[in-house]
Amino acid sequence: MLTEALPKRIRYPQAGVEEALVEGFLPINRLARLADALLDNDLDNASVPDFVMVRLRFSSDGPGRTSVVGEAHFEQQWRCQRCLEPVVLRSGCEIEMILAGHKKVIEQLRSDQDSFLTDGDLVDTADIIEDQLLLALPMSPKHEDCDPAFEIPELIEVVPNANRAEGGIDEEIEDEIEEGRQRPFAGLKRLTEKD
Ligand SMILES: [Zn+2]
Structure with missing residues (x-):
């Protein structure tokens, strides 16, 4: 003890x-x-x-x-x-x-x-x-084994899978993320040009 x-x-x-x-x-x-x-x-x-x-x-x-x-x-x-x-x-x-x-x-x-x-x-x-x-604090504390408080609606599960199979919308989302990442640099460029 x-x-x-x-x-x-x-x-x-x-x-x-x-x-x-x-x-x-x-x-x-x-x-x-x-x-x-x-x-x-x-x-x-x-x-x-x-x-x-x-x-x-x-x-x-x-x-x-x-x-x-x-x-x-x-x-x-x-x-x-x-x-x-x-x-x-x-x-x-x-x-x-x-x-x-x-x-x-x-x-x-x-x-x-x-x-x-x-x-x-x-x-x-x-x-x-x-x-x-x-x-060491838990990022997402959970029981080892428990049931979700809410059922995940079927629609949310099905739609992304369909997109992934066709490879269409996922790519668009990726482009948007890429664009978002570039925006700070675009802003920086504008600032530099002013100088
Ligand atoms: Zn739980």
Whole structure:
């Protein structure tokens, strides 16, 4: 059981040397941006979970660098985009990040490595997990298995299929999209010509 509250801040170079495992819950009020995003869940009784469960393993990763690997997750109620009833979903993310207190150290990392530049030897636990959790929120929350709230009218299904078979109207639509994409450039050209 993970019942301990996470420390608000961690002296991470020390944690790296000790290869510390830090686990427990982080109250949602420490994750203001995540809490804001969760309130926008399209339900009348919008609520946010009380906390996020977090597990982080620290280790030294070379001069001035500490690696932190772990995961964070929570459960949240959303409106199912298929049946429109509430659905409770678990959201979670993996953490794999380099912490460093000097910009030069961060600049030497590979571009695909997540990193966080700290102000001194302390890192806020929220700064390690919040961005990753925001990225992990469901785009279109759904039950694994449920029935649509509304039947899709047959007409909508049949017409596009007929078009695709003949290859006629679809092409026109594509032309329109293409035209739409070109419009900003046309506007730009007009501006340049004025100059
Ligand atoms: Zn559903």
